[in-house]
Amino acid sequence: MAKRIENTGEPVQFTFDGQTVTAQSGDTVAAALTAAGIDILRSSVVSGAPRGVFCMMGTCFECLVEVDGVPNRQACQVPVTEGLTVCSQQGAPEVLEASA
Amino acid sequence: MTQHSPMEPTKVDVAVIGAGPAGMAAAVTASKAGLSVALLDEGQSLGGQIYRNIENGTPFRDGILGRDYVAGRTLAQSLRASDVTYLPRTTVWNISTDNMLDLSRDGSSSQLIADKIIVATGAVERPSPMPGWTLAGVTTVGALQILLKASGVVQEDAVLVGSGPLMWLVAAQMISAGTPPKAIVETTPKGRMAQAMPHILQALKGHRYLTKGLSMIRQVRGAGIPIYNAATNVRINGGEVAESVTFISKGKEHTIHSNHIALHQGVVPNQQVTRLLRCDHKWDASQHCFRPVLDGQGKTSVPDVYVAGDGAGIGGAKSAALMGRLVALAIAQEKGKALPERVDRLEAALASDGAVRPFLEAMYAPAPQFVKPAKETIVCRCEEVTAGAIQEAVDLGAPGPNQVKSFLRSGMGPCQGRVCGLVVASIIAERRKASMDETGYYRIRPPLKPIPLSELANFQPLEVAQK
Numbered sequence: 111m112a113k114r115i116e117n118t119g120e121p122v123q124f125t126f127d128g129q130t131v132t133a134q135s136g137d138t139v140a141a142a143l144t145a146a147g148i149d150i151l152r153s154s155v156v157s158g159a160p161r162g163v164f165c166m167m168g169t170c171f172e173c174l175v176e177v178d179g180v181p182n183r184q185a186c187q188v189p190v191t192e193g194l195t196v197c198s199q200q201g202a203p204e205v206l207e208a209s210a
Numbered sequence: 211m212t213q214h215s216p217m218e219p220t221k222v223d224v225a226v227i228g229a230g231p232a233g234m235a236a237a238v239t240a241s242k243a244g245l246s247v248a249l250l251d252e253g254q255s256l257g258g259q260i261y262r263n264i265e266n267g268t269p270f271r272d273g274i275l276g277r278d279y280v281a282g283r284t285l286a287q288s289l290r291a292s293d294v295t296y297l298p299r300t301t302v303w304n305i306s307t308d309n310m311l312d313l314s315r316d317g318s319s320s321q322l323i324a325d326k327i328i329v330a331t332g333a334v335e336r337p338s339p340m341p342g343w344t345l346a347g348v349t350t351v352g353a354l355q356i357l358l359k360a361s362g363v364v365q366e367d368a369v370l371v372g373s374g375p376l377m378w379l380v381a382a383q384m385i386s387a388g389t390p391p392k393a394i395v396e397t398t399p400k401g402r403m404a405q406a407m408p409h410i411l412q413a414l415k416g417h418r419y420l421t422k423g424l425s426m427i428r429q430v431r432g433a434g435i436p437i438y439n440a441a442t443n444v445r446i447n448g449g450e451v452a453e454s455v456t457f458i459s460k461g462k463e464h465t466i467h468s469n470h471i472a473l474h475q476g477v478v479p480n481q482q483v484t485r486l487l488r489c490d491h492k493w494d495a496s497q498h499c500f501r502p503v504l505d506g507q508g509k510t511s512v513p514d515v516y517v518a519g520d521g522a523g524i525g526g527a528k529s530a531a532l533m534g535r536l537v538a539l540a541i542a543q544e545k546g547k548a549l550p551e552r553v554d555r556l557e558a559a560l561a562s563d564g565a566v567r568p569f570l571e572a573m574y575a576p577a578p579q580f581v582k583p584a585k586e587t588i589v590c591r592c593e594e595v596t597a598g599a600i601q602e603a604v605d606l607g608a609p610g611p612n613q614v615k616s617f618l619r620s621g622m623g624p625c626q627g628r629v630c631g632l633v634v635a636s637i638i639a640e641r642r643k644a645s646m647d648e649t650g651y652y653r654i655r656p657p658l659k660p661i662p663l664s665e666l667a668n669f670q671p672l673e674v675a676q677k
Contacts, residue, residue: 111365112357112364113389114362115364115387138254138361141360142355145363154594155427156593160347162347162348163349163628164349165353166350166352169628170628171628172591178328180662182662186356188250199547
């Protein structure tokens, strides 16, 4: 379980799939979700398997989420702001199957 | 420091990409020499990954992260005191041959022309492909450290799996934070100490690093954390999320339960920008990575393009800053500027700081499991391509990563091969019995990071007259 060892920022609230998450100013979306114990951020585009934060530094693109309606944002690169609407991103493996 | 204003510069003497130790040091030195400098960085704040969040340290977090981390603050302060134009949250998504950089910042794109470009994009973690490594809850060890540095967040039940100095450092920092890892599964193969010993005399010149390393390992052992040595056959089990890690150590199979498994196999140069620019690269058999071919002054095979820091080959933060200064001085000299500091002293410091590297490289070279993963292991995480599928593509005639990419889409997902590139190349080389240089690497194309079409549609390139 994730734990915050120090409170340095101001509390900031945003939603993830409709659930209210309290973060701290200075957090990225990925850090805030990790701190809130949320490990699944999306499903993969190929098999639909659940995926979550992996590198935290903008390299791996595993933490792609929809932020305020814009898809494919790297949660580890987006700072939290009050009232942000974040949604998990669902892969669409059925599209692949349909076109196969 | 020039604050970012609506009037961003459109032309500078030097554009530095990356605000870690190499980038900050290069920018400050170039600016001191009288050159106009723009420092472009994707992050929210100065420091890169090694000095992440360095300007917002608290005494408590500084205590956990240690002296070598805190040392980065001086560099950040010198940057703030300089005339460098620092642009945070700025992604360089293309560089064209006329030294034109395409930038994305806060959802809109713009351009910048630079006489010289210093690539200081640092390192990425070497991939640790193993069964189950795509499960949610599995991260890199570096990710745990970034959570700690940037947000003061730690995983209480984490199991660290892998090898190398960073893993021990993070374990020691987690202990200091009051949340020790549940276990450490060390994958350094048996016999590595013997292979590293020929380098020990040279390494003793960098004894500060050896002492630090030994004290970290002692701290972890002293904390009573279970440590499993020379682990092989490592796999992560779970359904939706990681539930446990299974491995063989000392002839016995172990399973440790945790929802948070963190992997590490050392770090390697981030090649995206230098590959985009078609700089020559060579395989480094000691560091087990590709690195750009540089002259003695950090200059690549492409005119006006320089590399400083871990992107040039892994040397760590202190070497990165020294190299940043040296590259900036080389550019200043070329531009006929008086040099603000002495080159020979910096070169001597760089040589001394790097003395420990050959020892570390022999000791912590990636274990075979991660270089030649088992058939069923997913290698390309984005497109879920297995090691076995890559081998089959090679058998069908694909000679290198770009052909395998056409066959299987490996490296074609959103990460653009950043994670899988080295493993895909090593699987191909192994299968073909070819060298890594013969096998090559992915051809990297713009945009370096995906940007929305709407941003491209609104993008107004600089007028030709301004160029």
